[in-house]
Amino acid sequence: MRKRLEKIIYELNISLVERGSHTRLALLTALAGENMILVGPPGTAKSEISRRVAEVFDTKYFEYLLTKFTTPEELFGPVSIRELEKDNFRRKTDGYLSDANIVFLDEIFKSNSSILNSLLTILNEKVYHNGNLKEKTDIYSIISASNELPTDSGELVALYDRFLLRVIVDYVKEPSKLLVLEDRYRGISEELKLNKDILEEIARESKKIEIPPHIAEIILNLKEKLDEHFKDEITSKIREKVSDRKLVKSIGLLKTSAYTNGRDSVNISDTLLLIHCYWNRMENRDVIKKYIFEEIIKLTNKDLENYGNISQVWSEEFNGLFRKQRIDENGNPLYYDVDNNLVKFSYGDIHLMDKYGEYVHYKGHAEYVKVLAELGNFDYGYIDSGIATDSGKIVWKYECSPVEVVTSAERELEGYERLVVKGNLKPAKIESYEEYIKAYSVVSPNLIPKMEGIRRNIEEEIKEIRKISNYLDKVRQSLMIENLWVIGDDMEELQALVEKTYEVMNASLLKLEEVLGKIDRAKISAER
Known part of the structure; x- marks a missing residue:
């Protein structure tokens, strides 16, 4: 069956541009015995899609363009004079809608109330009320088209609800393809056409x-x-x-x-x-x-973001065990001086930096010194002047504590000289496990219980991520198997998202395992 359907799909799409998914969905709709509506502007091959799908079936086809003036006679057939003579209201339905197997109704939402009720029962129950008789129809599928959807009309909303599939048909994305298009479509090959027995077999077997x-x-x-x-x-x-x-x-x-x-x-x-x-x-x-x-x-965008950051979270948790100020052999806290050397003094020369990481410069004048700086720590934004003392120093307030700005001729740059500030030195802080090992060589054994707690949490995270990753791998494998009916942007988007998610989860696994490796090395160092 699949091979036959593949050939049918190929022939359906001959000389059609960017309509592969539409013809497939229309064909599947008919095979499933459901109804479908194609929504889009005029001139997008909606009618052509329906006519071609109708040719797939060795059955009766009925097509009609509806307007607000369409009468029941046009769709369901004329009233039988012979039956009227017997006081029976009957329509002669041969060759009309209820007598067909595949139906295409163009601009269906322009239909009027005189035919709506009949359409509703046919769409939903495949039954036509012919006078006081309920006639079971052999309609497999009704495919409709419309330039617009109903908004607030109760009758039309009920009609719309009878269409299981709603497929958007837009203008082609690459109009240049239409310029070289040749009409090579010659209909569906007779040997490929599907008859009533095959449709009944599909309906019967699909239920299993x-x-x-x-x-x-x-x-x-x-x-x-x-x-x-x-x-x-x-x-x-x-x-x-x-x-x-x-x-x-x-x-x-x-x-x-x-x-x-x-x-x-x-x-x-x-x-x-x-x-x-x-x-x-x-x-x-x-x-x-x-x-x-x-x-x-099985993940939202927020979940994916969290799993992408989970290794960083636990890495920071692990590094947090080692965050401290460096000390010397006597236990005294250490600081960085202006040249980034370790010193024991908390107060000394520091370089004043602006928000770009550049040194703050000044240019001297006879009566005063103009300071050019942008300091985020000051409420007033730009601090653009300072008073020079007799000794050539400027008294300035920096980070809420008095500091002195002194001149330095160590480096000149286009007439500006570097400023060195007297103030609190930067503490020599250890921020990570790597810095801790460089500073002390051996990890404190007091940290072992805390590291074990982090290990247990990471192992739980790894177990959950592996479970998700294994599931995603099955999804990937499933999506690699071609589905006759699902192609195009939606499938490609899902495949890309699954691939991205799979990569994020595996990358998180590797990074978490790296943290476990650090914990193992730190534990060995502590036990030593």
């Missing part, structure tokens, strides 16, 4: 397809998320709610997808079809897709 627990979880969680996300909607009569009917029908669609792909169970790739089922307003399609992706990957 299994829904694995992880797929059921994705679908149910998705429904819950969407119901919660849109629970406060009050602006439109078209609500973004996954009804029980839509849930059941969408599962049937996924089963049909799995069967026609030659599988005995639904897999991850099939769930992407729900992107075309669960939105009502076009602006919410991306919301649906976002939640489907999150359910497939």
